[in-house]
Amino acid sequence: AAVSGADDADGGEGNGGGPATVVVNEFADLGLDADVLRGMRDRGLERPSPMQRRALPAIVAMRGALVAGPSGTGKVTAFAIGLVQNVDPRVGECQALVVTWGGVRPAAIQHEIREMGVHRRITVQIWGEKNPAGPVGHQVVVGALDQISLLVRRRELVLDCVRHLILDRADVLLAECFQSHIYEILRALPLTVSVSIFAQTLPEGVLRLASNVLPQSPALVLFCHKPRLNLDTVQQFHVSVEREEWKLDVLFGLLEIITNGPMVIYCNTQRKVHWLQGQMAQRNWATSCIHESMQHQEHERNMSDFCSGSSRALIAVDRAVDYLRIYPHVISFDFPTDRKQYMNRIGHSGEYGCKGIAISLVTERDMSLLCDIENYYSTNIAELSMDAVGFA
CATH class of the missing domain: 3.40.50.300 (P-loop containing nucleotide triphosphate hydrolases)
Known part of the structure; x- marks a missing residue:
């Protein structure tokens, strides 16, 4: 044909x-x-x-x-x-x-x-x-x-x-x-x-x-062909964090609010992935993690745990994520390094007509890129106050 x-x-x-x-x-x-x-x-x-x-x-x-x-x-x-x-x-x-x-x-x-x-x-x-x-x-x-x-x-x-x-x-x-x-x-x-x-x-x-x-x-x-992502299906937010070391508490504040559905938490490095998983385990959070250096069997086991619901959160670097799944909630613990990376992340929560939520934790050094993303895609990444996520 x-x-x-x-x-x-x-x-x-x-x-x-x-x-x-x-x-x-x-x-x-x-x-x-x-x-x-x-x-x-x-x-x-x-x-x-x-x-x-x-x-x-x-x-x-x-x-x-x-x-x-x-x-x-x-x-x-x-x-x-x-x-x-x-x-x-x-x-x-x-x-x-x-x-x-x-x-x-x-x-x-x-x-x-x-x-x-x-x-x-x-x-x-x-x-x-x-x-x-x-x-x-x-x-x-x-x-x-x-x-x-x-x-x-x-x-x-x-x-x-x-x-x-x-x-x-x-x-x-x-x-x-x-x-x-x-x-x-x-x-x-x-x-x-x-x-x-x-x-x-x-x-x-x-x-x-x-x-x-x-x-x-x-x-x-x-x-x-690959469809253009409809940003109307994704609610985009950012939380301004004054210090890098405060991000962990802000994240747990968000987790108190987001009570349903699986989520992906993005980090920019393999080392940060393992660190964050350890910190969440100390607070009794069952998570899976994946990164590009992981052995195939471990990667498969961790993704299976996440897909089956055994762990609610998947902590990952961008290149290791399975693009098949739809993730209702995406959190960027580390802000992306460029516009394309940001769109790839939030696309996981807004494909196939699904509505999703994407939240980014940003420090002062990330603000210029955030503004650039807003201007380039003619979109609004609304601010959530730290008080709103339980961090005073």
């Missing part, structure tokens, strides 16, 4: 192949179950992103789709909505399989689907070699491609009841030379399975895979 990458008027989608695209402006236009809409509201989803406006009708119908676009366009949220809508909670069998790459991504996808489907009582399991009991009673199974293919080969994962297959980050999977694993899984699935492919880019391998596994006329072939 021919795929266009041209921007359109409302944020950057191109559509090629398949029938004319149906566009929805509101989630309510999709005919979703009331419990699905309730779960979406709980997640803070108020309106679809530009990509989701075009992709969701086809994804919810599960007629086969190829959707590509960079991080931040709402692909995972889109297929999570489709799965939660289509899976039958009364059937205690695996009905949907999400195949992705490894690392922390399976845990993040599991969290997204679980939170979206909580009112429908949809159960989601990450399954791999360490899950000997199998996906008994779980309607959705998420796993890394190499683990899923190994279990299929051993006949330890039965896929007879699977009706929906999601191939997430197909471009990465194919780049890692896992094409044979993908086809191995496809051969084990019922012929009637609905396949949807999601990727960040559309190399020849992804297009070839799509032509082999999607219907001759897939419901949708869509390429979307």
